[in-house]
Amino acid sequence: MLSRVVAWFTFAVVGLCALPLRAESPQNFAFELKFGPYKPQVDSSVKNGTPYKDIFGSNPFFFTQIEFDWQFWRKVGSFGLGFTLGYGRDKGKALTADGTDKSADKAEFHILPLAIMLVYRFDYVAKRFNVPLVPYVKFGFDYYIWWTRTATGKIPVVDGKKGYGGTWGFHVNAGLAFLLDFFSPGTAKSFDAEVGVNHSYLFAELFYAKVNNFFRSRSIDLSDLTFTVGLAFEF
Amino acid sequence: MRVASILSLLILLGPLSSVSRAQVSTITLFSYEPSDSSFELDDRLGQISTNKVEYVINHDDCVEYKQQGRGLKVTFDVSPAPTGGTWSVEVGNDCSNEPSATDECKLVEDGSRSLQTTVTRYSYTVPFEQLIDIDCDTTADKQREMLIIVTDASFTGEETAKPKLELRVRLDFTPPSAPSGVEASGGSNNINVSWSSVEGADSYRVYYSDKEFTFEERDSVDSKSASSTSVQLTGSIENGRTYYVTVAAVDENGNESAFANFVSVVPEQTQGFYEHYVKTAGEDADDGGFCFVATATFGSYDDRRVVSLRHFRDTVLATSNVGRSLIAAYYSYGPIWASAIAENRYARYVVGAVLWPIAMLIELYGASAWLFWLLVLSSAGATVYWRRRRRHILQRTLVSSEGGN
Numbered sequence: 001m002l003s004r005v006v007a008w009f010t011f012a013v014v015g016l017c018a019l020p021l022r023a024e025s026p027q028n029f030a031f032e033l034k035f036g037p038y039k040p041q042v043d044s045s046v047k048n049g050t051p052y053k054d055i056f057g058s059n060p061f062f063f064t065q066i067e068f069d070w071q072f073w074r075k076v077g078s079f080g081l082g083f084t085l086g087y088g089r090d091k092g093k094a095l096t097a098d099g100t101d102k103s104a105d106k107a108e109f110h111i112l113p114l115a116i117m118l119v120y121r122f123d124y125v126a127k128r129f130n131v132p133l134v135p136y137v138k139f140g141f142d143y144y145i146w147w148t149r150t151a152t153g154k155i156p157v158v159d160g161k162k163g164y165g166g167t168w169g170f171h172v173n174a175g176l177a178f179l180l181d182f183f184s185p186g187t188a189k190s191f192d193a194e195v196g197v198n199h200s201y202l203f204a205e206l207f208y209a210k211v212n213n214f215f216r217s218r219s220i221d222l223s224d225l226t227f228t229v230g231l232a233f234e235f
Numbered sequence: 236m237r238v239a240s241i242l243s244l245l246i247l248l249g250p251l252s253s254v255s256r257a258q259v260s261t262i263t264l265f266s267y268e269p270s271d272s273s274f275e276l277d278d279r280l281g282q283i284s285t286n287k288v289e290y291v292i293n294h295d296d297c298v299e300y301k302q303q304g305r306g307l308k309v310t311f312d313v314s315p316a317p318t319g320g321t322w323s324v325e326v327g328n329d330c331s332n333e334p335s336a337t338d339e340c341k342l343v344e345d346g347s348r349s350l351q352t353t354v355t356r357y358s359y360t361v362p363f364e365q366l367i368d369i370d371c372d373t374t375a376d377k378q379r380e381m382l383i384i385v386t387d388a389s390f391t392g393e394e395t396a397k398p399k400l401e402l403r404v405r406l407d408f409t410p411p412s413a414p415s416g417v418e419a420s421g422g423s424n425n426i427n428v429s430w431s432s433v434e435g436a437d438s439y440r441v442y443y444s445d446k447e448f449t450f451e452e453r454d455s456v457d458s459k460s461a462s463s464t465s466v467q468l469t470g471s472i473e474n475g476r477t478y479y480v481t482v483a484a485v486d487e488n489g490n491e492s493a494f495a496n497f498v499s500v501v502p503e504q505t506q507g508f509y510e511h512y513v514k515t516a517g518e519d520a521d522d523g524g525f526c527f528v529a530t531a532t533f534g535s536y537d538d539r540r541v542v543s544l545r546h547f548r549d550t551v552l553a554t555s556n557v558g559r560s561l562i563a564a565y566y567s568y569g570p571i572w573a574s575a576i577a578e579n580r581y582a583r584y585v586v587g588a589v590l591w592p593i594a595m596l597i598e599l600y601g602a603s604a605w606l607f608w609l610l611v612l613s614s615a616g617a618t619v620y621w622r623r624r625r626r627h628i629l630q631r632t633l634v635s636s637e638g639g640n
Contacts, residue, residue, distance in 0.1 A: 081617070103506075
C-alpha cells in the first residue's frame, strides 16, 4: 500500500515537472494575510507571581497579521524587505480587591505588533522545476504597542505607571508555502494576466518573537513561540 | 309694452343673476398642531395623514393628553370657495363609510360650523378626550378616525358624495410583557445587568438606585436604555453601596412594561490586569507610556525613555560642538513649541506622527546601540545598492535603445 502511494506521488511530481514554465508579468511585491495563536510571556519577566495567567489564563488568543514585502532581489530565490502590522486581544476577568478570586469585571490586553524584516524565499525549485513548495525565512525587528483596559473601558494608571506602552524586540520566522498555482495553472495564468498576481500560496510558519526591549529590566515581556497560517500573493 | 319688456328682461336676467358658483369639491389637510403651546405632539413613527395610519398615541401620551385636557387642532382648506353651507366633525373607529346605518362615527359636540363664502381655510380643535374615547389603562391597539364633512349650500348630491377629510390615528396602549431573569453583578464602579429577552420589545430600560423604588417612582431614579439584553451601568456607581436594579421592556411605540424582578447588588473594588501586574512585578514592572520630547507630545519627564534621551544627549550630543549647539537651540525654543503643542490636539497629532519614527529610532538606540547602528548601516547599504542597480538598469536601457537606432 505504501509503495503504491509513493509511486503515485512520484508520478505526480514528475508529471508536474514536465509542465512548461509560463511567462509572467513583472513581480516585485508580496502580500500576506495570516492568523495564529499568541500568548505573550508576560509572566516570565515577573519574579514572584503570574499576573498574566491569573487574569487571562493559559490559553492563547487569536492573532492576525498582514505583511507587505518589497522583493528587491530576485535571482536564486528572492530577498525582500517586509513590513507587518498585526493585532490581537486577550480577555479575562479581573480579580477581587485582595487578589484571591475572580471578580465580575472584565479585563482586556491588546497588542499591535509592528515589524520590519528581511525575507528570503527559496522559490528557485518551484519556478525551475515546478515543485509547488517554497521554504522561506524571515528576520526582523519588532515594536509591539500594547495597552490594557479596565472594566469600564479606561486605560489604567497605577502609581504613576501607565497601562499602555511600546516594547522593542526581534523575531525569526521559518515557513513553508504551498504554491496554489499547482492546482490550476490556467487560473493562475488568468489571475496574473487580469489582476497581476503572479503566484498565490498557502503557508504555515513557525514564529519566534523575542519582545522584551532586548532583555532590559523593567520591561514587559511580549515574546512567544507560536505558529501562523495564511495566504500569500506575489505580484 | 314697456312693462312687458322690463318683465322679459327680468325673466332673462333672473337665471343670469344667480350665475352658479362652483361648490366645494375638495378638502385638504393644511396642518395639525397641539391645541396650545404648552405641550408638543409626540410624532411617534410618523405623521397624521389621510392615506395611512402612522401616528400613534401610546399609553403615556393618553394619560398626559387626557389629564391635561389637551386637544388636536386641525386646519384644512376647501376648494373652491364655498357658496355657503356648513362643515361638521365626527370621530369614531371607522368613518370611511359615513354616513352609514351603523353610524360608527359620531358628531362631536360643537362640531358643526358655518362655511363662509370668502373663507377657504378653517380650523377645529378636537379634544383628545373625544378622539381617544377609551380608558388609558385598557390594553388597546385600535384605530380612531376624525372625519370632517363639508356640506356646501349648493350641494345636491348623495350624502356619501360630500367632500370629506379623514384623519387616522392609532391607539396603542398595550405594553409588552415584563422581562424576567434579571441578574446583576457588581464590579469596580460598575454593575453588569442581564435579563431574558421579551417578544415584541423594541428596547429595554434599566432602572437603578441606592434606595428601593416603585414603578410610579421610576422617573426619579437613574436609568439607562439598552437595545440588547445586557448592559453595563457606570453612571454614579459607588463601590460598597447597595444598588437596587430592575428592567422594563419598551415596545416600538414607547409603551413600557411593568418592572421585572428586582435584584440588589454591591459593586466592589477589583484588581485589573495592569494593577495586578504592577503589584506583583514591583520594581520590575514596565512603566508604560511612549514618551518623546518630554511632556509636550507624549509622556513624562521621568519616563524611562526620557531618561534614555537624556542619556543620549549627555553621552553623544554634548560631546561635540554641533551637538552642544543643538542642545542650546532646543532649550531656547523647546518650551515655546512644547507649550503650543500641548494646547492644540491637532498639533500633537501632527508632531507625534513626525516625531514618532524618530522617537522609535532613538529609543532603539537607548535600548540597544549596536542594533541601532546595524539598522542604520543596513538601510544605508540597501539604499546605495538600490541606487546603483537603478543606474545600471538605466544605462542598459539607454545602450539597447541606441543600438536599436
